[in-house]
Amino acid sequence: MEKMSQTQQCPYVARCGACHIGEKSYEEELAQKKEYVIRHIGKYCSQIHDVAGMYYPYHYRNKVHAVFGKIKEEVVAGTYAEGTHTLVPVSGCLIEDAQASAIIQTAAQLIQSFKLWVYNEDTRRGLMRHILVRKGASTKQIMVVLVTAAAEFPHKNHFVAELRRHHPEITTIVQNINDKQTTMVLGDREKTLYGPGFIEDVLMGLRFRISPSSFYQVNSAQTQVLYKKAVQAAALTGREHVIDAYCGIGTIGMCMSAKAMHVTGIELNAQAVKDAKANAKRNNIKNMHFVAADATEYMTRMSQKGERADVIVMDPPRSGSTEAFVRAAVSLKPSRIVYVSCEPETLGRDLAWFRREGYHAKEASPVDMFGFTECVECICLIER
Numbered sequence: 175m176e177k178m179s180q181t182q183q184c185p186y187v188a189r190c191g192a193c194h195i196g197e198k199s200y201e202e203e204l205a206q207k208k209e210y211v212i213r214h215i216g217k218y219c220s221q222i223h224d225v226a227g228m229y230y231p232y233h234y235r236n237k238v239h240a241v242f243g244k245i246k247e248e249v250v251a252g253t254y255a256e257g258t259h260t261l262v263p264v265s266g267c268l269i270e271d272a273q274a275s276a277i278i279q280t281a282a283q284l285i286q287s288f289k290l291w292v293y294n295e296d297t298r299r300g301l302m303r304h305i306l307v308r309k310g311a312s313t314k315q316i317m318v319v320l321v322t323a324a325a326e327f328p329h330k331n332h333f334v335a336e337l338r339r340h341h342p343e344i345t346t347i348v349q350n351i352n353d354k355q356t357t358m359v360l361g362d363r364e365k366t367l368y369g370p371g372f373i374e375d376v377l378m379g380l381r382f383r384i385s386p387s388s389f390y391q392v393n394s395a396q397t398q399v400l401y402k403k404a405v406q407a408a409a410l411t412g413r414e415h416v417i418d419a420y421c422g423i424g425t426i427g428m429c430m431s432a433k434a435m436h437v438t439g440i441e442l443n444a445q446a447v448k449d450a451k452a453n454a455k456r457n458n459i460k461n462m463h464f465v466a467a468d469a470t471e472y473m474t475r476m477s478q479k480g481e482r483a484d485v486i487v488m489d490p491p492r493s494g495s496t497e498a499f500v501r502a503a504v505s506l507k508p509s510r511i512v513y514v515s516c517e518p519e520t521l522g523r524d525l526a527w528f529r530r531e532g533y534h535a536k537e538a539s540p541v542d543m544f545g546f547t548e549c550v551e552c553i554c555l556i557e558r
Contacts, residue, residue: 184196184267184268186262186264186267189255189262190252190253190255190256190262190264191255191256191257192253192256192267192269192547193268193269193545193546193547194546194547194548195268195269195546200227200228200231200545200546201227203542203545203546204224204225204227204542205225207225207540207542207550208222208224208225208540210518210548210550211225211518211538211540211550211552213518214518214519214521214522215518215521215522215525215535215538215552215554217522218522218525218526218529218534218535219525219535219536219537219538219554221536221537221538222537222538222540223537223538223539223540224540225540225541225542225550226396226399226403226539226540226541226542227542227545228393228395228396228542228545229395231269231542231545231546232268232269232545233268233269233270233271233272234269234271234392234393234394234395234396234545235269235270235271235274235392235393236271236274236308236309236310236311236375236390236392236393236394237306237307237308237309237390237392238267238270238271238274238275238278238306238307238308239253239304239305239306239307239359240252240253240264240278240304240305241253241254241261241303241304242282242285242292242293242302242303242304242305243261243263243292244292245261245263248286249282249283249285249286249292250263250282251263251264251278251279251281251282251305252264259295265279268546269544269545269546269547271307271309273307273309273316273341273343274307274308274309274316276341277305277307277316277318277337277341277344278305278307280337280340280341281305281318281320281337284333284336284337285302288328288329288332288333290302290328290329290333293322293323295355298323298355300323301322301323301324301327301328302320302321302322302323303321303322303323303352304319304321304352304359305318305319305320305321306318306319306321306350306359306360306386307319308373308384308386308390309373310373310374310375310376310384311375311394311395312375312376312377312394313373313374313375313376314343315345315346315373315374315375316341316343316344316345316346316373317344317345317346317347317348317369317372317373317384317386318337318344318346318347318348319347319348319349319350319360319386320347320348320349320350320367321349321350321351321352321359321360321361322349322350322351322352323351323352323353324351324353325351325363325365327349330349330367334347334367334368338368344368344369345369345370345373346366346368346369346370346371346372346373347366347367347368347369348364348365348366348367348371348386349364349365349366349367350363350364350386351363351364351365360386360387364386371385371386372384372385372386372388372449375390375394377394377397377398377401377425377429378398378401378402378429380425380428380429380453380457381453381456381457382423382424382425382428382449382453383423383449383452383453383456384423384449385445385446385449387443387445387446388422388423388445388446388449389422389423389443389446390422390423390425391425391543392543392544393543393544396541396542396543396551397425397543399541400514400541400543400551400553401425401426401429403539403541403553404426404429404430404487404512404514404553405429405430405433407510407512407537407539407553407555408430408433408485408487408510408512409510410430410433410434410485411433412433412434412435413435413484414434414435414484414485415434415435415436415437415438415482415483415484415485416430416431416434416436416437416438416483416484416485416486416487417437417438417440417473417483417485417486417487417506417508418430418437418438418439418440418487419440419469419473419486419487419488419489419490419499419503420440420441420469420488420489420490420491421439421440421441421446421450421464421489422441422443422446422450422489423446423449423450423453424439424441424449424450424453424454424462424464425453426487426489426514427439427462427487428453428454428457428459428462430487431459431461431462434461434485435461436461436462437461437462437463438462438463438464438465438483439462439463439464439465440464440465440467440469440472440473441464441465441466441467441469442466442467442468442469443466444466447464447465447466450464451464469488469499469502470496470498470499470502471502473499473502473503473505473506474502474505476506477502477505477506481506482506482507482508483506483507483508484508484509484510485508485509485510485511485512486503486506486508486510486511486512487511487512487514488503488511488512488513488514489514490515490520491516492516492517492520493517493520494515494517494520494521494523494524495520495524495527497527500524500527500528500531501531504528504531504532504533509557509558510555510556510557511528511533511555511556511557512553512554512555512556513525513552513553513554513555513556514551514552514553515551515552515553515554516543516549516551516552517549518540518550518552521552521554525554525556528556532558533556533557533558534556534557534558535554535555535556536555536556536557537554537555538552538553538554538555539552539553539554540552541553
């Protein structure tokens with residue numbers, strides 16, 4: 175792939191800050207990401223593989239979010255400039271799903287034509303705050319989440335009908351009510367305006383239900399690569415008790431369930447656990463159960479009762495794990511820990527904690543899930 179100028183690649187990149195398309199070739203980026211991984215975990219792990227890159231590093235995001243705003247009386251949708259709350263209108267982002275981008279632009283136009291009030295963060299007045307579009311890469315199902323500052327949504331039936339007329343590919347529309355002064359996109363209340371209120375997608379032969387707030391990897395093609403590496407690292411024989419910590423809607427644990435004796439999924443988000451249970455039932459998985467709990471506390475209680483685990487899979491947020499979690503995990507005396515990291519810097523910190531507990535990183539397999547950004551995922555195998 176030849177290096178192209180920023181303006182040839184993306185007209186927003188200098189203002190948006192969400193990616194750096196045009197600054198370097200994709201091959202150069204993959205090499206730099208490996209160096210980044212080495213810099214942060216190299217002293218804890220000597221075997222670091224090359225970064226598994228994408229076949230086509232564009233329009234890969236199956237989850238697209240935009241903020242509504244007004245510029246010169248025109249309703250626009252876009253993103254905040256990096257480190258600010260200055261809205262940058264974006265149309266046709268090169269890393270976002272093209273259908274999702276088109277739906278967002280239509281929604282902004284409909285807000286204008288229906289004369290709906292756009293929310294103002296400074297005055298805390300207005301209705302329309304955000305839009306979130308999620309797409310199942312395999313099923314092609316599309317969910318639109320309209321985030322409003324109040325439950326009352328004038329002309330909502332006509333608005334939904336018009337949005338569906340322009341985009342008949344939409345399979346469900348949900349209103350999410352977020353009336354708090356917060357940087358969080360979604361609130362706690364939801365109303366289904368059309369369809370079932372969720373979408374489904376197929377990953378590694380399994381069917382998953384995805385709700386508006388469910389965690390689901392944003393790059394479907396690379397998620398297949400990532401999870402296959404995680405299953406390979408677990409080296410299951412069919413006799414193991416596996417713990418899937420930070421399990422979300424159960425994706426990784428379910429992908430391992432066919433090769434394990436039993437899998438326990440632990441997740442703090444109650445809605446995610448509800449989806450996980452539905453996913454297990456949908457896929458006829460009978461050797462996995464889920465608990466809505468803090469993973470650290472739950473594993474500590476397991477250890478106190480004399481229980482143990484053979485393999486622990488952990489997929490924490492970008493901030494990484496905690497020392498307390500590491501102590502709770504190793505107290506179950508697993509032979510292997512598969513760490514799915516989305517930030518090498520916090521992975522390095524956590525590997526230092528594991529080393530103090532007698533566990534060492536054996537190998538790391540970086541996977542590029544977020545092309546043209548600084549982010550890189552990494553599967554790290556940790557053993558005693």
